[in-house]
Amino acid sequence: NAGVTQTPKFQVLKTGQSMTLQCAQDMNHEYMSWYRQDPGMGLRLIHYSVGAGITDQGEVPNGYNVSRSTTEDFPLRLLSAAPSQTSVYFCASKTGPALSYEQYFGPGTRLTVT
């Protein structure tokens, strides 16, 4: 299994541009989520999904959209990038929403918005 994969690894955008961060997992996990990590802030949950067709907001959802058309993929869209969205983005997945399931993280995407 490849686990959780993310593309691209690095990205530079200009303010106002849009882009999609890709996330895929091959473990047949129901639950997927997106986090951003900023210095001194820890990881903050952006959006999550408990299964195909179902998404919900996390702590910091503004400026981001998600969709979950398949179990495997959970893309994160930035509609109009802002410098405040400069961050490292991590995608994660786990078997289901139950409390006892461990979460697997991808390697991250480093995004810079100028």
Add this chain to the structure above:
Amino acid sequence: DAKTTQPPSMDCAEGRAANLPCNHSTISGNEYVYWYRQIHSQGPQYIIHGLKNNETNEMASLIITEDRKSSTLILPHATLRDTAVYYCIVRNQGGKLIFGQGTELSVKP
């Protein structure tokens, strides 16, 4: 959501046990304690989790106090590769992982 409190940093000598404390005094009865770590520039890595009983796996041991208000992660023989930020997390009812600031563990030769 139960919150956790960890020391911001700790040092440990290579080959010695690293004991990382965590306070979670407002934990609810059905909330699990999770530990993750993040090595520089990589995604977080699951280490261990527990509810009430002490747990051990190939990476670490987790000791949870009887009142569940605190726990300790033990790396029995720390190596330089264990240098990382360690996060103690209490999972809330919705199943979301809420990361705090963590403890930056430096293992020194």
